[in-house]
Amino acid sequence: MTSGPAKTSKASGAELAGFYDRIGDHNLAPLWEVIHKLVARTPVTKAVPHLWRYEALRPYLIESGSLITAKEAERRVLVLENPALRGLSQVVDTLYAGLQLILPGEVAPAHRHTPSALRFIIEGTQAFTAVDGEKTYMDPGDFVITPNWAWHDHGHEGDAPMIWLDGLDLPIVHFLAATFAETYGDDQFPTNTPPGYTLARYGNNMRPVTDKYDQLVSPIFSYPYTRTREALALMEKTQDWDPAFGLKMEFLNPLSGAPAMPTMSTFMQLLPKGFTSMPYQATEHAVYSVVEGSGRVAVGEGEAATVLAWGPKDHFAIPGWCKHRLEADEEAVLFSFSDQVVQQKLGLWRERRGQG
Numbered sequence: 001m002t003s004g005p006a007k008t009s010k011a012s013g014a015e016l017a018g019f020y021d022r023i024g025d026h027n028l029a030p031l032w033e034v035i036h037k038l039v040a041r042t043p044v045t046k047a048v049p050h051l052w053r054y055e056a057l058r059p060y061l062i063e064s065g066s067l068i069t070a071k072e073a074e075r076r077v078l079v080l081e082n083p084a085l086r087g088l089s090q091v092v093d094t095l096y097a098g099l100q101l102i103l104p105g106e107v108a109p110a111h112r113h114t115p116s117a118l119r120f121i122i123e124g125t126q127a128f129t130a131v132d133g134e135k136t137y138m139d140p141g142d143f144v145i146t147p148n149w150a151w152h153d154h155g156h157e158g159d160a161p162m163i164w165l166d167g168l169d170l171p172i173v174h175f176l177a178a179t180f181a182e183t184y185g186d187d188q189f190p191t192n193t194p195p196g197y198t199l200a201r202y203g204n205n206m207r208p209v210t211d212k213y214d215q216l217v218s219p220i221f222s223y224p225y226t227r228t229r230e231a232l233a234l235m236e237k238t239q240d241w242d243p244a245f246g247l248k249m250e251f252l253n254p255l256s257g258a259p260a261m262p263t264m265s266t267f268m269q270l271l272p273k274g275f276t277s278m279p280y281q282a283t284e285h286a287v288y289s290v291v292e293g294s295g296r297v298a299v300g301e302g303e304a305a306t307v308l309a310w311g312p313k314d315h316f317a318i319p320g321w322c323k324h325r326l327e328a329d330e331e332a333v334l335f336s337f338s339d340q341v342v343q344q345k346l347g348l349w350r351e352r353r354g355q356g
């Protein structure tokens, strides 16, 4: 039941209702009935914190492989839908996530679209993503970018199922109603450079002197886990832990120093064994993929807290402005992505560390 218009000092509820009916015929509505909901004092997210256990979902992903081919499906993906946003293909208010399966010998045909995509590799080896004709072979823990409007196809030259996390900015691009997409026609966009070319060209603290690259997105579209993990292992030796994050690194565009992607921030984070973070909240909406270790995230406070216990290959979502603590039972490595970069560009991002 709707409560209807409240009485004001000037008019009765019935008078206001009549007025709303009359202005409604002209597609007008009174702000004063909605202003507090519309301009909320603190963020209101539709999503809820949630964990997807890999062990529980993997059998369904494998089963999907016997129901449809990657080619028929175009992308054979089980979407991680936030329980509070079912049917909307949203993992949190602003982001999409899904787990994609590709079987040996399959192809996911070439297409391109204005939403940007990231891949975070969960299991398998010898599958590749080709971006604008350059193949990147993927291994667990690798972070791979498919930039806005880049042709991309996926293929698999190995002999076991390959599974990765797809993260896309779809809800943001849909909100702006700025989505374009097209299929290439052939399965694969023609290969024009050797695998690893772009990483060699831009990923060694050098760039070609003739370089005119000025894209918003990093020219490096593969950040291999071997490099990332080695860096974390070395930094870990200082035992210099941030109380909220442990050791949290952000993937960057090496040419600009900006986040690697224009619409999604991407991170790799190491938590030492026994770590408990201080309470932390930020306006960004985030999705985590557990690479190594196990622990918990407690979202909310006291009795009302939701405690999500995570282990390797699990995924969890933390909606914006949810106060949370991360705890690691053993040394843990977490990949995560969020809309932080968008919020920062728009002057909206806020964080709060600790109590209060």
Ligand code: GTQ
Pocket: 075, 077, 097, 098, 100, 113, 117, 152, 166, 168
């Ligand atoms: O691999 O291009 O999960 O276009 C959703 C949309 C993956 C992809 C998704 C896509 C892709």
